[in-house]
Amino acid sequence: MTNIVREFHRHYYDAACSGNYGQGLHSQTLYHGIETHKCPLDLWIFQEILTEVQPGLVIELGTYLGGSTLFVAHQLQLHGRGMIVSIDNRELPRPSHNQIRYLTGLTTAPNIVEAVSESIATIGDQPVLVIHDADHRYDQVLADLETYSPFVTPGSYLIVEDTHVNGHPVLNGWGPGPFEAVQEFCKLNPEFQPDRSREKFFITYNPCGYLRRSLSEPASA
Numbered sequence: 201m202t203n204i205v206r207e208f209h210r211h212y213y214d215a216a217c218s219g220n221y222g223q224g225l226h227s228q229t230l231y232h233g234i235e236t237h238k239c240p241l242d243l244w245i246f247q248e249i250l251t252e253v254q255p256g257l258v259i260e261l262g263t264y265l266g267g268s269t270l271f272v273a274h275q276l277q278l279h280g281r282g283m284i285v286s287i288d289n290r291e292l293p294r295p296s297h298n299q300i301r302y303l304t305g306l307t308t309a310p311n312i313v314e315a316v317s318e319s320i321a322t323i324g325d326q327p328v329l330v331i332h333d334a335d336h337r338y339d340q341v342l343a344d345l346e347t348y349s350p351f352v353t354p355g356s357y358l359i360v361e362d363t364h365v366n367g368h369p370v371l372n373g374w375g376p377g378p379f380e381a382v383q384e385f386c387k388l389n390p391e392f393q394p395d396r397s398r399e400k401f402f403i404t405y406n407p408c409g410y411l412r413r414s415l416s417e418p419a420s421a
């Protein structure tokens with residue numbers, strides 16, 4: 201990453217987070233009027249991946265106000281098929297759409313995982329894609345990835361958001377988070393590897409976070 205890209209990334213993120221959930225660019229990044237905590241360049245990558253994969257089900261961990269959920273639902277609507285199940289531990293006002301199902305609870309709570317499994321059972325052999333944007337602490341990310349990765353179908357994606365924290369290149373000193381969890385997860389699950397071609401717009405909140413599941417499982421060591 202060149203210095204100019206790194207500096208712009210930091211500048212953008214500082215502006216996005218100033219005032220935290222109050223006044224920064226994140227609170228002014230609106231999808232159909234709904235606050236969406238994403239870099240728009242990543243949303244374009246989402247659109248490209250969703251078009252390629254044509255998932256029957258997207259599982260989103262971390263809904264917040266539902267901006268990213270509605271974005272995905274609109275892509276699925278254009279494809280003419282697919283649902284998004286979005287999980288958050290908080291009840292907040294969110295947009296309705298007939299291709300969105302909201303679940304309230306912790307990502308790893310057994311009743312939530314069971315509800316997701318029930319949704320998967322209804323879609324036959326259609327592709328499943330997972331987006332992680334919930335608790336960004338190392339242990340929780342790793343637990344979420346281990347819980348939800350088995351749902352990802354070969355050739356589809358497990359997108360791990362905000363791998364840029366802890367100095368990659370923002371929030372130096374944040375502590376081990378999504379980036380470090382991804383490194384460990386990919387060591388343990390070599391069928392998932394970062395698809396770095398998804399970082400083509402130079403700035404992404406998800407460096408090494410677009411994990412593609414290979415079509416054939418690597419032989420175990």
Ligand SMILES: C[S@@+](CC[C@H](N)C(=O)[O-])C[C@H]1O[C@@H](n2cnc3c(N)ncnc32)[C@H](O)[C@@H]1O
Nearest residue numbers: 236237262263264268288289306307333334335
């Ligand atoms: C970064 S926000 C999600 C942003 C949203 N995806 C967007 O792009 O606008 C993270 C959300 O995850 C929720 N969350 C954090 N830890 C969680 C957990 N263990 N289980 C479920 N939800 C969690 C938080 O309450 C918060 O609403």
